Amino acid sequence: MNLRFLIVDDHPICRTAAELIVRASYPDAHITIAGCLREALGLADHPDVILLDLLLPDSSGVATVTAVTKAFPLAKVIVITAAGADETDKLETRNVFGPIAKSAPMSTLARAIHRAIADTSQNGGSDILLLESIDERVATLTNAERKILEAMSSGHQNKQIAFAVGLSEATVKQHIKAILRKLGASNRTQAILMSLSGAPDPSDPN
Known part of the structure; x- marks a missing residue:
């Protein structure tokens, strides 16, 4: 079964970059895009992984994460933000990863995705092998x-x-x-x- 991703961000460039990062490792993934919290919460299909901008037009901060995790309790949520550390230093809990700064290298987000997906499966084996496979190809x-x-x-x-x-x-x-x-x-x-x-x-x- 193909993984289902939801990218929630109101900036087209950021959405495109996130989608490219996902496609690089998971070319067959099903990716849905939402530009605001209301649009994301209105989706009928429940994602496996959510890439979530913390600052959206209709919501911001911890309230955004709370709303998403309540709507999609089984999804792994990776928080991506341009906010200061003081606003996000206590976000990481079960099923929530980050925050990842928008200024961080692409490899940081890529590894966060691998980490979240490995945590989704019972032993994470297939996803660890995927990352090892990429390393082996580069080698x-x-x-x-x-x-x-x-x-x-x-x-x-x-x-x-x-x-x-x-x-x-x-x-x-x-x-x-x-x-x-x-x-x-x-x-x-x-x-x-x-x-x-x-x-x-x-x-x-x-």
């Missing part, structure tokens, strides 16, 4: 491919990458094709997000 990249993928993650185009790594643009294109094939990614964006999902989180002391 198959050559040094040159890793450098090119890092440059891609920085937003560089092929011509800039070629100059930076000292290769022809044609060779860079061949490397990118190999990167997509090895990672099982359909495009550059998915390859970048997959590499970030498997990358160590700099904020993780472990």
Whole structure:
């Protein structure tokens, strides 16, 4: 059964970024979008995981989380916010993860999603294996491919990458094709997000 995600955010760019992060690891997931709390609560389909902006047009703060967890008691809720720590430092309880700052790296949200989904299953085995699978795919990249993928993650185009790594643009294109094939990614964006999902989180002391 495919996982069901609900993204609740009133900012289109943030919604799109969250959807890309989900798709990078769970391409077959069913994703529903809501721009406000009322729209989210009106959904008939109950999600497995909710990515929830804490500050919505019609609700904010802990009241938002309370309303969502009451409506969807079995869902894992990942709180994403631009609010200060003083507003969100006591949010994390059972089934609620975060808060994740909107300024955090994409890998932080990706790992929060993996953590929440692993907690959803009885032993979390399949989801832990998924993260390990991404790590294993990234590990198959050559040094040159890793450098090119890092440059891609920085937003560089092929011509800039070629100059930076000292290769022809044609060779860079061949490397990118190999990167997509090895990672099982359909495009550059998915390859970048997959590499970030498997990358160590700099904020993780472990």
